[in-house]
Amino acid sequence: MNSLWDDQEAARFATDAMLGLRVYSSQLLGRDTDLVLHGGGNTSVKGSLVNVFGQSEEVLFVKGSGWDLQTIAAGGFAPVRLDYLKRLATLPALSDTGMMRELRLALLDPNAPTPSVEAILHALIPLRYVDHTHADAVVAISNTPDGEAVLRKLYGDEVLILPYVMPGFILAQQVHQATLNADWSRLKGIVLLHHGIITFDDDCRASYESMIALVNKAEGYLRNRGAWTQAATARHAPKSVDFIHLAALRHQASDMMGSPVLARWDRSAEAVGYSLLPGVADIATRGPLTPDHSIHTKAFAAIFDDDPRDGLARFQSAYNDYFSQHAAPHHTCLDQVPRFGIWREKGMLYIAPDSKRIGVVGDISAHTVKAIQWAEALGGWVALPKQDLFDIEYWELEQAKLKRGQTRGEFEGRVVLVTGAGSGIGKACVEAFVSKGAAVVALDINTTITGMWSSRQVLGRVCDVTDTQQIEAAVQAAVETFGGIDVLVSNAGNFPPSRQLKDMDAQTWEQSLSLNLSSHMNMLRACIPFLELGIDASVVFIGSKNVPAPGPGASAYSVAKAGLAQMARVAALELGSKGIRVNTIHPNAVFDTSLWTDEVLAQRALSYQLTVDEYKKNNVLGRNVGSSDVARLAVQMAGEGFACTTGAQVPVDGGNDRVI
Ligand SMILES: [Zn+2]
Structure with missing residues (x-):
């Protein structure tokens, strides 16, 4: 040092x-x-x-x-x-x-x-x-x-x-x-x-x-003493069933907590090495590095097997014993959800009510794992007696620290995956969900997405949604980082060059169908197993006004979006029995997005024989519609206001006389 x-x-x-x-x-x-x-x-x-x-x-x-x-x-x-x-x-x-x-x-x-x-x-x-x-x-x-x-x-x-x-x-x-x-x-x-x-x-x-x-x-x-380099390291090649198990664990932990929690899988070489140590179940449950940590991590770890849900039940029972052995009459038992655990041979798992606190648990655990191995090399990890740990965990002054300033956002503890998140409507959706407390996975083909968000609340990740392998990897990264997927905002798309049908070329047509239709199906299919394990799961597709009111020269776009709207209706039918809601937003004339280059704007205005400014406010309300207006509705659709609505198609267009 x-x-x-x-x-x-x-x-x-x-x-x-x-x-x-x-x-x-x-x-x-x-x-x-x-x-x-x-x-x-x-x-x-x-x-x-x-x-x-x-x-x-x-x-x-x-x-x-x-x-x-x-x-x-x-x-x-x-x-x-x-x-x-x-x-x-x-x-x-x-x-x-x-x-x-x-x-x-x-x-x-x-x-x-x-x-x-x-x-x-x-x-x-x-x-x-x-x-x-x-x-x-x-x-x-x-x-x-x-x-x-x-x-x-x-x-x-x-x-x-x-x-x-x-x-x-x-x-x-x-x-x-x-x-x-x-x-x-x-x-x-x-x-x-x-x-x-x-x-x-x-x-x-x-x-x-x-x-x-x-x-x-x-x-x-x-x-x-040779303890400094004792930290064990190993690798674990994840299987797809691991991610399902993790999402199931998070769902059950949320039930136990009575509100949504996040879960994180630490697959670092140190975490996997630690999980492979003989006797790890014993040393990991002895106690924390310093008692102060127990207010964030609780006094001891859970031990998770292949299907980690059994570990939750065992922890609950161990925690109840710990409480009844050490509590005074005035104590009320806190939640019995572990904050960290050893996932045998696979690494460490962290659980917390929000993205800030799961980061705290992860950081503390990393230091604890290292320190425990030092101490084991020196003759054994001796934590404080459980009563001392209990006294800190239940110390009113520490509990007051945790509670201070915590008003839970509507989406706190919930995970939202947004595609096309680097600009326009997608970016506005990320911002809107973040402001409501959600943990957000922001995907975009543009590499700037990784540096766009610096908070622990957002995982920015490059993903070309027309590549199913990249979709698979992105969905797994979402589950690894936050424990599941509750809301999919399937937004990525583009506006192909304007072409009359007589001039349509195969490339323009197929690229539009690939991005504006098929990629949404591939993304939905990859997310369904996790949405089924999600908390109040829902899907929001970003469609287009072109579905109810197409324009000439936009067939490649309109046909793909019409297909998307139809797929959303089928998805609503197929997923409703699982409690997953599927709704579609049809935005129109949202000019603060990358679809609307000056060139496209001028072309469209011309085709309606309007000036650009007239075209921008050419709606019943005479309003300029922005990305944030669309994002606000996406948040509503994923929230309680739409609890009883699925299969809906709602315009955000300032009122369009061709649609009305
Ligand atoms: Zn201190």
Whole structure:
């Protein structure tokens, strides 16, 4: 592990004298996923503020709850009265809710985020900068039979080593007691066994680089003991039945959750290698790397066989036992859906209610898999007792973190596949479904599709829908990434050159039928097995006004779209008994799409003897119709508003007198 400190970069942050460097080195810690993951860890700096009476007050600026170190800004640090925090540490006891109330009371800015649950601990350390991470290497060593002894030997008297206690007030008290007579000038850090590590210094860079140096010692130890390269790797050639099993698993997990969830298959060499380890079922269910992870991943993994649904039932029963053994009377059992599991010989499976959280589960699992193998090489993975894990998973403060700011979008946990997603109507459909919380697979023949979406919510993938092998691969990628397909928006198409029938050439005719008709059938056929396992599954075909009202010179297009509309009606009949709805949108004159080049627009206007502008608004409502208007209807068709409608053909055309 290297220090990422860069003087020039630091200088840009340092223009904010109070918090600039604090923000900078917090981001550096956050950038290294071997140190912290997704909201883990926290940092602080001590300074002062002048209040409205002109008096200077000593302040701890501590990471606000809900902020991520990698992306934290000055506004993410909550200013808390330092002496108040120090007094809190002397109380004999303080409940969790009592502590959070006091932390908010001690804020110097009522609009600041709620201070980290470790605020009191940060206040007790008399150095200006305090950094706390859950460094993989340090925690992994501490999760071994001789972990404590190894760390004591490794760090000598520069580092205080403390046994695991519950984070928050109890941890603050522990540190308070343990450091009453500490010589802070000699101490470089504190290791919290099974949890993490703290460093501190009056200098920002020194505190950060102490962290790097101490973690490096732990990494060096793993190297010397030959543990560093122990991670198993292997490959698994997927079979098509694997994808069906995965979609069935996701469907059942959604039933158990009572709302749609996503599932992801990790087929990386590390995940497959791990799933092949002898004894993996035992080591994977012992517990997480650091207890903080259990709020995202639950305390232990599921074990999945060929048909992974059996694993869900086994996990449910194991989770019920875990709950009844460790719960207090006031606890209510959370959902019994695993968040990650070993799929024997095939890799890892992740399950979560949305695309952001499934990414979090995947990242945490990757680090856990690596750390467990280090620890196994050092003599065995020893996680915390299940009661400690339970106490964290059911800690009201952690549960509050998960719930904050979560209003579920209408399509959250659902998977939408859109073809022709690189521009026009397809692109607008991706945006519309994303805004409703859906996980979207965006396919396009144009290679720019892969870079078009940077969020975890969208998988952009190149696919030529006239190639059945590419369709197959794209559908499998969708299922591998999100666990299934609930909605197909079959949109890809083009407008061939205008030709009278007397001049029609075979190529124009056949290419149009291939893209505008056959490709939709091939895509639908590939998706049907997954739509059958989908959640409120539906298909939206993007047809054309040319179906009810064709124009001269557009036979290759109109005939293909008419065929598509007829296929959609047959599909509605065939798939209705499976609960799959199939509806068609007939857009007209949507000019913000790539079909409508200036040339085509001019030609069409001419054929109606209109100017281009007249042609654009030539509808009953006199409205300019856009891609987003079509996308809005596609979302409606896939939603509750169309729950009882299948086989419908709905125009989005501003009202066309030839259609009406
Ligand atoms: Zn921590």
